[in-house]
Amino acid sequence: MLISLVKKDFILVKKYLILMFIFAAGAPVFIYSKVNQGGVGFIVFTLTALLTIYSLFNSVTAMEYKYKAPALLCTTPYTRNSIIKAKYLFILMLFVCCFIIYTIVAVLIPTSMQLLSISTFGISLLLATLYFSIIIPVQYKFGYEKTKYISFLIIFIIPFALPTIIKFLQTHNINLKITLPFPQIIQNLLPCIIAVIIGLISMRVTMNIYSKKDL
Amino acid sequence: MNNILEVNGLTKKFDTFSLDNVSFSLREGCITGFIGINGSGKTTTIKSILGLILKDAGNIKFRGKEIERTEREFKNHLGIVLDEGYFYENITIKEMKSIIAPAYSTWDETVFKKNLERFRLQSNQKISTLSKGMRMKFAIALAISHHADLLIMDEPTSGLDPLVRSELMDILLEFMKEDGKSVFFSSHITSDLDKVADMLILIDKGAIVLTEEKEVLLDTHGFVKGDNKLLNEHTRKLFLKLHETKYGFEGVTDKKAVVRQQMNGVLIERPTIENIMLGYVRR
Amino acid sequence: MNIIIANVSDPPIYQQIKDQIKDAILHGELTQGELLPSIRTLANDLRVSVLTTRRVYDELEAEGFIVSKAGKGSFVAAENLELLRESRRHIVEVKLTEAWKAARSLGICKKELYSMMDILFEEGEEE
Numbered sequence: 003m004l005i006s007l008v009k010k011d012f013i014l015v016k017k018y019l020i021l022m023f024i025f026a027a028g029a030p031v032f033i034y035s036k037v038n039q040g041g042v043g044f045i046v047f048t049l050t051a052l053l054t055i056y057s058l059f060n061s062v063t064a065m066e067y068k069y070k071a072p073a074l075l076c077t078t079p080y081t082r083n084s085i086i087k088a089k090y091l092f093i094l095m096l097f098v099c100c101f102i103i104y105t106i107v108a109v110l111i112p113t114s115m116q117l118l119s120i121s122t123f124g125i126s127l128l129l130a131t132l133y134f135s136i137i138i139p140v141q142y143k144f145g146y147e148k149t150k151y152i153s154f155l156i157i158f159i160i161p162f163a164l165p166t167i168i169k170f171l172q173t174h175n176i177n178l179k180i181t182l183p184f185p186q187i188i189q190n191l192l193p194c195i196i197a198v199i200i201g202l203i204s205m206r207v208t209m210n211i212y213s214k215k216d217l
Numbered sequence: 218m219n220n221i222l223e224v225n226g227l228t229k230k231f232d233t234f235s236l237d238n239v240s241f242s243l244r245e246g247c248i249t250g251f252i253g254i255n256g257s258g259k260t261t262t263i264k265s266i267l268g269l270i271l272k273d274a275g276n277i278k279f280r281g282k283e284i285e286r287t288e289r290e291f292k293n294h295l296g297i298v299l300d301e302g303y304f305y306e307n308i309t310i311k312e313m314k315s316i317i318a319p320a321y322s323t324w325d326e327t328v329f330k331k332n333l334e335r336f337r338l339q340s341n342q343k344i345s346t347l348s349k350g351m352r353m354k355f356a357i358a359l360a361i362s363h364h365a366d367l368l369i370m371d372e373p374t375s376g377l378d379p380l381v382r383s384e385l386m387d388i389l390l391e392f393m394k395e396d397g398k399s400v401f402f403s404s405h406i407t408s409d410l411d412k413v414a415d416m417l418i419l420i421d422k423g424a425i426v427l428t429e430e431k432e433v434l435l436d437t438h439g440f441v442k443g444d445n446k447l448l449n450e451h452t453r454k455l456f457l458k459l460h461e462t463k464y465g466f467e468g469v470t471d472k473k474a475v476v477r478q479q480m481n482g483v484l485i486e487r488p489t490i491e492n493i494m495l496g497y498v499r500r
Numbered sequence: 501m502n503i504i505i506a507n508v509s510d511p512p513i514y515q516q517i518k519d520q521i522k523d524a525i526l527h528g529e530l531t532q533g534e535l536l537p538s539i540r541t542l543a544n545d546l547r548v549s550v551l552t553t554r555r556v557y558d559e560l561e562a563e564g565f566i567v568s569k570a571g572k573g574s575f576v577a578a579e580n581l582e583l584l585r586e587s588r589r590h591i592v593e594v595k596l597t598e599a600w601k602a603a604r605s606l607g608i609c610k611k612e613l614y615s616m617m618d619i620l621f622e623e624g625e626e627e
Binding site: 003006007009010013014016065069070071073074075076077078079080081214215216217 | 264267268269270271288289290292293295297299301303304305306307308312315316317319320321322
């Protein structure tokens, strides 16, 4: 059931998928060719992934709002909860796709493109999760029409804000590496785990909001 | 005769409108027409039954069992056709089907293909290219291709030309040929119901006004035409609705015998469903 | 068999259908043992509700004109001569009563009425 719903989102953006995946592959390469700094690996990936996923997610949301098809879906045995779960799953799958594309490109093109370690992948995931964990419930609560500008604005700001924040942290030598009394493996996985937890909480909240909505 | 669906005490309050303690039953093996003017509460009632609108009070039973806990199972038995289709327009029929079909455990691909053929639709047609009539037929194809027992439709014929409407009614009659099937559809185009309805439920201003067999309604009411001179304080009360011109009057009555007795020489005809509906709705 | 429903307000629709089927049986248009259309087919063809045709068949069965076998359908009942004779008598009785009323109100006496009847039978035999 869930799979069909996730498939639905892919079907809806069929036309844009290829385009976005080319972007996901090409953008990092482009940025790397301009920037010669090391250590920007995960920033580039995060930005690219966020932009890619946002575009596709926004297209789907716009369509759902325009055609009101979720109403018909809710008259079928599909539960409202599975519709929400599928949405989150869709975003997760897109993220994984972006990661695979990035990794393939990084392996194929022996430039200074950095591969992501588990912890940097985790932090990327965490950042993406943070963004969507806030945007999705807000969109369901207040409607697509009202919130589309806000989500667009944030996406627009991120490419500028993120590097600035990183530079700020670097110049002030703020070390974010908190050493916790756990084995290294766990510490590396921590961002992933936190991301998953945040994602699940957001999902619960959205399911709650959606279950009370009149369609 | 069993009731396939029972609605009890359905209540929903909006700012400008409310459903007020709506209760009715749908008999199995019948086509029940849900009639009322625009804004009377037909769509709200149907959406409440389907869980699209969250009701403030009331319960719904399918085959005697409350659907509150078994909603998925309930919806598996339903075929739904909503006005405006609610389809994604940028995809094809085949793709839309691939989204809807997996929801139903009893989906029958063979039946679906047969229905597409019957309705002269092609799998690879984009939904945005379909005319309103074709869209409705597609919606029905989806609704009747998983062995649904109860077809619920909200204004399926609005905006369609008489030929397509007639085809749609024939499709419904065809659907009913199998045992145990029922249809519930709302419409303000009463001429369609004249043709196929077995039962009629009239709703006005959020409340049920009457529930009756169609022919019983047509038998017990009369459409009266006659001379204005026959109208007086007493005879006026016999009519649910009266329309007077300088050439005479026409009106709807549910007291045919009395009218015949007290008003000499009037013409009493069998009313249409529209006559009856207009007789009962209050402005 | 012809069933034509008039759009006049009386008699009720189910009554009209029932009477016309009864007539067809009494006049031999429907033979005994003949299969009648299903309730639904009849309803669809006449554009009336199945509840109406079901009522018609139920009443016809109660009055002994048809028999229904579950799963097989409804059939014209084997000729129950007594019943048929009764019904046929009844139909003619109704007509005769009409004629008698008319004769009375127009001032035609019994003798004249009888001779009119004789002429009718004679003419009928000539045909």
